[in-house]
Ligand code: SF4
């Protein structure tokens with residue numbers, strides 16, 4: 001680094017102020033391309049199971065008969081592969097920071113509309 005470049009960087013740093021923030025009093029926003037957590041629009045899911053089959057860490061579980069889609073947040077490595085293969089584009093990776101977790105909890109999502117229809121169909125079939 002030349003003397004001129006070094007001096008320029010030094011002067012810039014003096015007037016810039018600190019690059020760090022006083023976390024947790026002050027929080028920095030997430031960067032546009034940062035990876036947070038997978039979110040699902042369950043209304044559009046057709047329970048094909050492609051995301052579960054392609055997930056490298058077996059974090060997703062799909063039970064078509066119960067219209068159930070679930071994810072184990074502890075297993076997910078935020079690779080975003082599931083969102084790329086979903087034919088309905090109902091999975092997306094948001095860029096919201098996810099707090100660390102030590103619990104092996106599954107987040108479950110059900111499509112109430114599909115479940116209700118199945119329940120109604122069962123009731124109709126039972127009445128016949
Ligand atoms: S790939 Fe998409 S449509 Fe298929 S089960 Fe997964 S989230 Fe649902």
Ligand code: SF4
Nearest residue numbers: 055076077079080082
């Ligand atoms: S982001 Fe990757 S690891 Fe997480 S659920 Fe999707 S495919 Fe699996």
